[in-house]
Amino acid sequence: MFRHTKLLQFEAKPERPDPVYARKLQELIGGAYGEMTVTMQYLFQGWNCRMEGKYKDLIMDTATEEIGHVEMLATMVARLLEGAPSTVTAEAVKDPVMAAVIGGMDPQQAIVAGGGAMPQNSQGVPWIGSYIVASGNLLADFRANAAAEAQGRLQTARLYNMTDDPGVKEMLRFNLARDTVHQKQWLAAIEDLKADGLESSLAPTALFDEENQDHNNTVWHLSDGPDGSKGGWSFGAEGLEYLMKPEPLGGPGTAPKPDPALYGTYAPPPVGGATALRE
Structure with missing residues (x-):
């Protein structure tokens, strides 16, 4: 009221x-x-x-x-x-x-x-x-x-x-x-x-064991800032590692063939390209 x-x-x-x-x-x-x-x-x-x-x-x-x-x-x-x-x-x-x-x-x-x-x-x-x-x-x-x-x-x-x-x-x-x-x-x-023990520093306090353990502590160097070579702002921060040369982990971000009724412009990938994308 x-x-x-x-x-x-x-x-x-x-x-x-x-x-x-x-x-x-x-x-x-x-x-x-x-x-x-x-x-x-x-x-x-x-x-x-x-x-x-x-x-x-x-x-x-x-x-x-x-x-x-x-x-x-x-x-x-x-x-x-x-x-x-x-x-x-x-x-x-x-x-x-x-x-x-x-x-x-x-x-x-x-x-x-x-x-x-x-x-x-x-x-x-x-x-x-x-x-x-x-x-x-x-x-x-x-x-x-x-x-x-x-x-x-x-x-x-x-x-x-x-x-x-x-x-x-x-x-x-x-x-x-x-x-x-x-x-x-x-x-x-x-x-x-x-x-009060209701929350910790991260929200939510769940699925920590399920998340990708290789990527839950790295800060990726993806800018040209001058502090990158020093370990970035995370230098000395507990539980964080500065990754100087991160590499892409996925394949090409190519969208699939569109529905013909949508009239999207489309060209088939090069020979072997589709297989490479699936892999």
């Missing part, structure tokens, strides 16, 4: 309207690493969690907070759009990047949302559910969560430097702080999973 409190988690009041920045801020709502993504990611992780207790509580607490972040950003976008589109064009073209693209706000913000936020990114691409990670394995999920919060904080930091509006900056300072906390909590939760 969810309940909505009619107060924002943090204030979202810009000093003045700015439809151009409103479009930029859409990235933090509906981008791949926006608040809609982490909201749905954590909700599905929580709903799918098979263990009652501290891990599920942590996921659901954070998921519910992220719903509030979407609300804050949507409110900020609506307030930044005040007075648009009738007054937007002259100001928009002062931003050469935005002027080159469209000259201001995303028109769907006016046409579809009536001057409000949209579930989409800064280019108007709709948010999609495939952005989320909810695998059921908490170690894999918590690592994905830490990465999502890192990307989200990075984008928030970039947007922080794209405005001089004190009200917008104040809200983004709060968002930066919460992204900091969430990165710390997911990294700490990973260590707790290990300490």
Whole structure:
């Protein structure tokens, strides 16, 4: 059960309207690493969690907070759009990047949302559910969560430097702080999973005896980086070997003869070629 409190988690009041920045801020709502993504990611992780207790509580607490972040950003976008589109064009073209693209706000913000936020990114691409990670394995999920919060904080930091509006900056300072906390909590939760004996360093903790034992500890030298001859970054790393001259282990990657009804261009392999491919 969810309940909505009619107060924002943090204030979202810009000093003045700015439809151009409103479009930029859409990235933090509906981008791949926006608040809609982490909201749905954590909700599905929580709903799918098979263990009652501290891990599920942590996921659901954070998921519910992220719903509030979407609300804050949507409110900020609506307030930044005040007075648009009738007054937007002259100001928009002062931003050469935005002027080159469209000259201001995303028109769907006016046409579809009536001057409000949209579930989409800064280019108007709709948010999609495939952005989320909810695998059921908490170690894999918590690592994905830490990465999502890192990307989200990075984008928030970039947007922080794209405005001089004190009200917008104040809200983004709060968002930066919460992204900091969430990165710390997911990294700490990973260590707790290990300490509680639920997971180790690798996910999943299965099939280690079944995997190819010749290739579970080698890092292949496949670039021209100068550190390759020194053993690469894995030099001295426990359980890793740097393979200086890796060789391909498979045959030619030739696709089979296509179905004639598909009209794919095809030439029979040279004599003996088919046999060689099969071998």
